Amino acid sequence: MNNRLAALAIAIIAIIAFAAVASAGQTLMVTIKQVSIRADKQFYAKAVAEAKYQDKLEVVKQQGDWYQVTFNGVQGWVHNSSVGAATKGSSSTTVASAKPSDSEAALAGKGKAAPGASSGVASSKVSDEDVALAGKGFNAQVEGDYKKKNPNLNFAAVDSLEKISVSDKDATDFMQVGRFSPREVK
Amino acid sequence: MMKQMAKFGLSALAAMALVGCATGGMPADAVGVASKAWEKREAITKTATALRKGFSDLTPEEEYFIGRAVAARILTDYKPANDPAKTNYINLVGDYVAKNSKMPLTFKGYHFMLIASDEVNAFAAPGGFVFVTTGLYAKLASEEQLAAVLAHEVAHVSLKHGLSSIKAANLTQAFTILGTEAVKEYSKAQLGELTKAFENSINDIINNLVVNGYSRSQEYDADSEALNTAYRAGYNPKGLSEFLKTLSGAKSANNAGFFKTHPPASDRLKEADKLIASGKLQGVDNPNRQSRFNKFAMK
Numbered sequence: 001m002n003n004r005l006a007a008l009a010i011a012i013i014a015i016i017a018f019a020a021v022a023s024a025g026q027t028l029m030v031t032i033k034q035v036s037i038r039a040d041k042q043f044y045a046k047a048v049a050e051a052k053y054q055d056k057l058e059v060v061k062q063q064g065d066w067y068q069v070t071f072n073g074v075q076g077w078v079h080n081s082s083v084g085a086a087t088k089g090s091s092s093t094t095v096a097s098a099k100p101s102d103s104e105a106a107l108a109g110k111g112k113a114a115p116g117a118s119s120g121v122a123s124s125k126v127s128d129e130d131v132a133l134a135g136k137g138f139n140a141q142v143e144g145d146y147k148k149k150n151p152n153l154n155f156a157a158v159d160s161l162e163k164i165s166v167s168d169k170d171a172t173d174f175m176q177v178g179r180f181s182p183r184e185v186k
Numbered sequence: 187m188m189k190q191m192a193k194f195g196l197s198a199l200a201a202m203a204l205v206g207c208a209t210g211g212m213p214a215d216a217v218g219v220a221s222k223a224w225e226k227r228e229a230i231t232k233t234a235t236a237l238r239k240g241f242s243d244l245t246p247e248e249e250y251f252i253g254r255a256v257a258a259r260i261l262t263d264y265k266p267a268n269d270p271a272k273t274n275y276i277n278l279v280g281d282y283v284a285k286n287s288k289m290p291l292t293f294k295g296y297h298f299m300l301i302a303s304d305e306v307n308a309f310a311a312p313g314g315f316v317f318v319t320t321g322l323y324a325k326l327a328s329e330e331q332l333a334a335v336l337a338h339e340v341a342h343v344s345l346k347h348g349l350s351s352i353k354a355a356n357l358t359q360a361f362t363i364l365g366t367e368a369v370k371e372y373s374k375a376q377l378g379e380l381t382k383a384f385e386n387s388i389n390d391i392i393n394n395l396v397v398n399g400y401s402r403s404q405e406y407d408a409d410s411e412a413l414n415t416a417y418r419a420g421y422n423p424k425g426l427s428e429f430l431k432t433l434s435g436a437k438s439a440n441n442a443g444f445f446k447t448h449p450p451a452s453d454r455l456k457e458a459d460k461l462i463a464s465g466k467l468q469g470v471d472n473p474n475r476q477s478r479f480n481k482f483a484m485k
Contacts, residue, residue, distance in 0.1 A: 145381040157261040180420030
């Protein structure tokens with residue numbers, strides 16, 4: 001393949017890939033430690049399910065900053081700051097041709113079996129690139145080594161700080177008393 | 187989000203291209219599939235690693251670990267104020283403000299802390315660790331002003347100003363070491379190099395955050411985003427102007443804290459007022475918010 005043909009092929013594949021990324025049926029991966037899947041597209045709407053880091057969510061549709069998703073058979077909404085596009089779209093990636101083997105699952109270091117295959121390959125398989133990136137880089141192991149080299153640093157105070165959190169109830173009470181009327185920036 | 191999509195789209199594209207080349211004509215027996223999967227993983231991992239180039243390619247998890255280390259550095263120099271009532275109040279305001287920001291959710295959420303120092307200052311570490319000194323808190327006159335200060339700090343997080351201070355060489359070093367094996371544990375040598383890159387990255391951020399300050403344009407961007415955030419939340423964005431007015435009238439004995447690391451408050455005030463007028467970001471105060479602020483005001 002000469003360079004121009006290759007460039008053209010790449011451009012076409014790119015268009016297909018982007019189309020897949022934007023469509024319903026796309027798989028998203030949770031990129032934060034834990035996220036509540038909400039009954040409505042609001043932060044304090046009732047939580048209908050809890051998803052964890054690296055869980056896969058199937059997109060039903062997107063509205064503004066929110067995705068309606070299906071997770072373990074439950075439908076609800078998540079904010080786009082809690083998810084990333086999983087690399088394996090519903091159709092266009094050839095990666096789907098290889099069914100996940102046990103050795104792959106073990107390699108993934110997930111230690112958990114793929115959930116029911118009935119939901120389709122796209123949602124049940126841990127994607128290769130996710131595995132490559134998730135948990136790598138600056139992680140707990142690196143922090144452990146950094147702490148060892150800098151024993152004077154006050155990580156204990158950071159741990160205490162992390163324990164401070166605002167419950168949905170406290171937040172909604174706070175908003176009610178404050179009489180806020182949230183607005184869209186024009 | 188689009189940027190993130192684009193990034194993932196590109197990686198997917200590269201992965202597809204590689205897989206397309208690697209799988210042609212392979213036998214479809216079980217052994218073949220397994221070894222093919224292995225080769226494919228190797229190739230994709232290399233691609234994925236190679237595609238990570240800049241600070242915006244750091245994952246929320248990495249941002250969190252960077253933020254924890256930056257926070258640990260800050261909390262080694264400053265002590266928590268140990269005032270549970272005010273801390274709780276700051277977290278209620280801060281969490282609400284963050285939910286109306288560009289990045290409402292981070293790996294383990296936003297956390298706000300009052301630190302004991304007469305210096306007038308506030309810091310935000312990547313991932314959402316936000317610190318306000320008692321010296322700054324004492325200058326606040328309303329919940330609108332507190333919300334404006336917290337929104338400014340949250341904006342530094344959501345606009346990734348901390349991460350952008352990491353020198354490219356340190357990130358490149360980290361991304362290069364990230365290797366090609368899909369394992370969770372690093373070898374001793376890899377870990378040593380990664381920790382070095384991590385340490386250098388933390389130093390880069392601390393240098394900007396505490397020592398030199400962010401660039402003027404980053405400070406103005408954070409003010410602008412704070413006004414939008416306050417407006418979206420239903421606060422009166424004028425809170426920022428009012429606080430800047432207080433600061434511009436205040437004298438700093440040794441040009442420390444905010445006064446050293448931020449552009450002159452009088453300049454920021456002019457700019458904020460301009461943005462409020464041009465963006466039609468007017469709002470109203472509320473007596474309920476004022477009375478609950480008064481309960482937690484610094485005596």
